[in-house]
Structure formats: structure tokens, C-alpha cells
Amino acid sequence: MLSHDLIPNRKSLRRRSRHRVRIDRESRVRSAQRRVLRFPRTAVAEQVRFNLVSMTGNGASLSKIGQPDIGVMTLTEMVENAKHIQQTVDVPLISDVDNGFENSIHIIRTVREFTSVGVAAIHIKQAFPKRCGFVEGIRVISKAEAVGKIRAAVDTRDEYNPEMIIIARTDARGVPDGTIEDAINRVTAYCNAGADVAFIQGPADVSNIEYITESVDKPLLYNCSEGSPVLSLDRAEALGIDSAMFSRMLTLPTITTLFDRFEKL
Numbered sequence: 001m002l003s004h005d006l007i008p009n010r011k012s013l014r015r016r017s018r019h020r021v022r023i024d025r026e027s028r029v030r031s032a033q034r035r036v037l038r039f040p041r042t043a044v045a046e047q048v049r050f051n052l053v054s055m056t057g058n059g060a061s062l063s064k065i066g067q068p069d070i071g072v073m074t075l076t077e078m079v080e081n082a083k084h085i086q087q088t089v090d091v092p093l094i095s096d097v098d099n100g101f102e103n104s105i106h107i108i109r110t111v112r113e114f115t116s117v118g119v120a121a122i123h124i125k126q127a128f129p130k131r132c133g134f135v136e137g138i139r140v141i142s143k144a145e146a147v148g149k150i151r152a153a154v155d156t157r158d159e160y161n162p163e164m165i166i167i168a169r170t171d172a173r174g175v176p177d178g179t180i181e182d183a184i185n186r187v188t189a190y191c192n193a194g195a196d197v198a199f200i201q202g203p204a205d206v207s208n209i210e211y212i213t214e215s216v217d218k219p220l221l222y223n224c225s226e227g228s229p230v231l232s233l234d235r236a237e238a239l240g241i242d243s244a245m246f247s248r249m250l251t252l253p254t255i256t257t258l259f260d261r262f263e264k265l
Contacts, residue, residue, distance in 0.1 A: 083117035092120030121165035154194035168195030213240030
């Protein structure tokens with residue numbers, strides 16, 4: 001899930017204060033109940049206060065096919081999942097599109113397919129083979145190849161839906177011997193290639209986050225998940241983060257609650 005109204009359209013890419021929607025509890029629960037059978041977290045997130053929701057590759061793979069996030073989801077399955085989520089909420093959806101399903105040629109179709117279901121923004125992993133960004137030993141493609149994929153994504157976006165946001169994502173800090181400097185260098189190159197928002201996966205500590213916010217001159221997306229510092233929304237905003245994503249922090253408590261409830265039956 002995401003907070004902040006970071007990217008409803010490309011014309012409003014600027015830092016803005018958080019807008020929290022307060023709704024009567026009974027009415028929001030009734031509204032959420034209509035949609036929770038398949039996508040409870042996105043429906044409830046919208047009803048509570050979140051201006052954006054996100055579809056993670058890890059969450060999609062676990063919920064749709066019951067498999068870990070190791071690249072076994074197909075493009076068709078990912079697009080279908082994004083479509084169903086977007087149909088259940090009125091707020092914009094940011095979607096993980098894995099590694100774009102291979103090279104720059106595949107990126108063209110990937111972006112075209114995601115624009116067709118109305119998602120607001122996408123982020124493309126540069127890992128190969130495709131793996132969750134927190135997996136040990138992750139590898140990434142060369143910076144030159146990654147820049148080419150971003151350019152292909154931007155060109156395709158401009159043709160099919162100029163309002164879609166392209167998020168420059170890098171997992172370079174998590175590779176063996178990877179550094180935060182490497183990650184900043186890469187994400188800057190991706191933004192120079194036309195990406196609208198910067199997303200560095202896996203800062204090790206708050207000092208890494210501060211370094212990112214000082215070094216990157218683009219709106220910032222942060223994955224607030226185990227593996228990186230877990231921040232409150234207020235703390236994230238104070239550090240200069242424009243939008244925060246809470247992914248595994250929702251999946252793991254859900255599984256724990258299910259175990260607890262089933263054991264009591």
C-alpha cells in the first residue's frame with residue numbers, strides 16, 4: 001500500500017503534504033466489505049486514508065498462484081491481477097511489473113499492456129534473473145542495458161498513455177559488494193533517461209535514506225518493509241520521502257492472524 005498523493009498525473013510531480021481522508025468507521029467498513037473477498041488490503045487501505053495503492057510482485061505471486069517471487073508469474077497474469085485490483089478501488093494503482101519480462105523489446109509490450117488496464121504507474125526491476133529485491137545474492141543487468149529499458153518504457157508510455165508514471169527502480173545496493181553510491185548512480189541515470197520517480201530498493205539504515213534524499217533530485221518512493229528501516233509516515237515525510245510502500249508488513253501479519261484464527265476453530 002502507499003501513502004501520499006505523489007503521482008495522480010505527470011503534471012503534478014512535486015512534493016506535497018499528506019492528505020488524510022477521515023470517513024465514518026461504519027460506512028467505510030460497509031463499503032470495504034463489498035470488495036474484500038479478493039483484494040481486502042487495497043479496499044481497506046482506500047477506505048482508511050491511503051491515496052494510492054500498490055501491487056507488489058511478491059504479493060501478486062503469493063496470492064494469485066501460491067508461488068514465491070522468483071519470476072514464475074507471466075505478463076498476462078500480472079496484468080490481469082493489476083486490472084482486477086484497479087477495478088476495486090478509485091485511487092491510483094502503482095504496479096510492480098517485475099523486470100519487464102526480459103529486454104527492451106519485451107518492455108514495449110509490457111508497458112502497452114499495463115496502460116491498457118489503467119494503472120497509474122509502474123516500476124521495473126533491473127534484476128536478472130528476476131528475484132525479489134530482498135533475496136540474498138541478487139544480480140542486476142548492466143546500467144547501459146537498464147537505461148535502454150527505461151527509454152523503451154518511456155517512449156511506449158508517451159505513445160499509449162502520457163499520464164502514466166515510470167518509476168526508476170534499482171536493486172543495485174543489494175547485489176554482492178553493492179553500495180548506496182552505486183544505487184544512486186544508477187537511479188540518476190534512469191531518471192535522466194526519462195523516468196519520473198526514483199525508487200532505490202533496500203537502504204540499509206536511516207543514513208542511507210538521508211543520503212538518497214540529499215542526492216536524488218526526483219520524487220522518491222520508499223519500500224518500507226523488513227530488510228530496510230521501518231518508518232512511520234511522519235518520519236518518512238520528515239526524511240524527504242514522497243511516498244512509502246508497505247508490502248510485506250501487511251502480508252506477514254495477515255498470515256499470522258490466519259494461523260491464529262484457524263488454530264482456534
